Amino acid sequence: xxxxxxxxxxxGAGRPxxxxxxxxxxxxxxxxxxxxxxxxxxxxxxxxxxxxxxxxIHGLRKTLITGFRRRRVEILRGVDLTVGDGxxxxxxxxxxxxxxxxxxxxxxxxRPSAGSVSLGVDGAGEIGYLPENPYFYDYxxxxxxxxxxxxxxxxxxxxxxxxxxxxxxxVGLADAGGKQLRKYSKGMLQRIGIxxxxxxxxxxxxxxxxxxxLDPVGRLEVKRIIEQLGADGRTVVFNSHILSDVAELCSRxxxxxGGVVLWQGKVSEATPSHGDGLEDFFMEIVLGSEAAxxxxxxxxxTREADS
Amino acid sequence: xxxxxxVAGNTFRETIRDRILLVVVLFALGMIVAGVWLASISLGQQxxxxxxxxxxxxxxxxxxxxxxxAAGLVHKEVDxxxxxxxxxxxxxxxxxxxxxxxGLAGTMSLVLAGMAVFLFLVAxxxxxxxxxxxxxxxxxxxxxxxVVMAVTIMFSTFTSxxxxxxxxxxxxxxxxxxxxxxxxxxLGHSAVLDGLSWLVYLLVPNxxxxxxxxxxxxxxxxxxxxxxxxxxxLVAYLILMLAVATLVFRRKEF
Numbered sequence: 001x002x003x004x005x006x007x008x009x010x011x012g013a014g015r016p017x018x019x020x021x022x023x024x025x026x027x028x029x030x031x032x033x034x035x036x037x038x039x040x041x042x043x044x045x046x047x048x049x050x051x052x053x054x055x056x057i058h059g060l061r062k063t064l065i066t067g068f069r070r071r072r073v074e075i076l077r078g079v080d081l082t083v084g085d086g087x088x089x090x091x092x093x094x095x096x097x098x099x100x101x102x103x104x105x106x107x108x109x110x111r112p113s114a115g116s117v118s119l120g121v122d123g124a125g126e127i128g129y130l131p132e133n134p135y136f137y138d139y140x141x142x143x144x145x146x147x148x149x150x151x152x153x154x155x156x157x158x159x160x161x162x163x164x165x166x167x168x169x170x171v172g173l174a175d176a177g178g179k180q181l182r183k184y185s186k187g188m189l190q191r192i193g194i195x196x197x198x199x200x201x202x203x204x205x206x207x208x209x210x211x212x213x214l215d216p217v218g219r220l221e222v223k224r225i226i227e228q229l230g231a232d233g234r235t236v237v238f239n240s241h242i243l244s245d246v247a248e249l250c251s252r253x254x255x256x257x258g259g260v261v262l263w264q265g266k267v268s269e270a271t272p273s274h275g276d277g278l279e280d281f282f283m284e285i286v287l288g289s290e291a292a293x294x295x296x297x298x299x300x301x302t303r304e305a306d307s
Numbered sequence: 308x309x310x311x312x313x314v315a316g317n318t319f320r321e322t323i324r325d326r327i328l329l330v331v332v333l334f335a336l337g338m339i340v341a342g343v344w345l346a347s348i349s350l351g352q353q354x355x356x357x358x359x360x361x362x363x364x365x366x367x368x369x370x371x372x373x374x375x376x377a378a379g380l381v382h383k384e385v386d387x388x389x390x391x392x393x394x395x396x397x398x399x400x401x402x403x404x405x406x407x408x409x410g411l412a413g414t415m416s417l418v419l420a421g422m423a424v425f426l427f428l429v430a431x432x433x434x435x436x437x438x439x440x441x442x443x444x445x446x447x448x449x450x451x452x453x454v455v456m457a458v459t460i461m462f463s464t465f466t467s468x469x470x471x472x473x474x475x476x477x478x479x480x481x482x483x484x485x486x487x488x489x490x491x492x493x494l495g496h497s498a499v500l501d502g503l504s505w506l507v508y509l510l511v512p513n514x515x516x517x518x519x520x521x522x523x524x525x526x527x528x529x530x531x532x533x534x535x536x537x538x539x540x541l542v543a544y545l546i547l548m549l550a551v552a553t554l555v556f557r558r559k560e561f
Contacts, residue, residue, distance in 0.1 A: 151313035
């Protein structure tokens, strides 16, 4: 893992993108590769030719052993997913589909049972992550939390202070930065969570349910932040159940169900009528796969959009 | 190193804001009451009794506070899921364990220093003189508390906080009695018993190598070489415990 970049701008417009061919990709590989990854022709959106995708997941499986009787539970059953460099990618799916587990494996919080994850960044210093329903140290103030997170990236003192103030400003918490987190509302906690995910000026951002618990104003602010990140050329991968937000923000989406990716492709392919039909499309894919028995262990497959 | 220092600073702040330093105030009140009581029953030996009793109290308070806080340090981060935020950043599991330990060690240094200084003052007030060895004993008790904290953190990486705390206290008590365990081997009744005694003696930290109370009250001359050797042994033991804790914690998934 190498340190983060030294660009002090958090989301400076027109920020030059480093040439990723010169950086080593971060790869997490499963121990058991006996089962081959599914053949996939996943084509990411705007990744320029020759550049590796921001996220490339192949044949990812995750089995947990739970309970006294050591029951094996297959959480992921062969996930194939590709996110292009600079894309805003929405990961959809019903509860228990495996979205959060996929992100956790990609981030190294869990080990894959089989398959591989390759991230087109130079280590954790270039990754930002907002967990689902985040909890932070409630004895810290918002500003102290961001300083603590910035110290984990070994940022120099002057850069650290600038980033902290920018991040607070960006999520609309500049006035509440001196308040202890135990006094924050759920929406404020969600926003400070986004601020800590951006403190290192990341090139790849994972946001797990970033809109959860936000009021309409907070939701709008988070949407603007995601839009800005996309406009700056950063790759954003986020999970959400709010399909209208996904249709509005994402260039591509993936729909998961039963531990596999059921469909991935451009939003425009899923919603020919300008995003109005994403809900119907989502239901069609999820219910259709259940009806067809695609969620059984023997027939997990990935359906691709015609591109 | 940056990550370790950041986690240590955060842990120090957490424990200070949890008002752990109130323990020193409790200790001070306890010592005042004990001082008055001992003065009434000790027939001219108040100072000596005060020092002896005070060292046991410093050690007991230090171990209980250190163990119970250490037992919850790692578990709380996992339970509250703050580890998601930490380990998605460039922070290694070893750095995390070392940082948590160092932060609590910083807080406990204040707790132990406060208690040792107060004991010195009370002993001096009660008898008109106090051994400077009290403060040296305070440092050595601090080292023992650090070892018990490291053992507790190690246990807490694979058991519940309550069980880790109980095991930590058991190890402390066993460590105080380790010379007795060794003496079992000299009886020579059974090879199996001998083997088991040696195993326990090697696994449990030896807290009885130097008799601190005897040095403080002037019954024994201090042996600097033995004290330095013992200090080195305790430091090596706690590093070993933290290494084991890291190995176990590395296998954890969140």
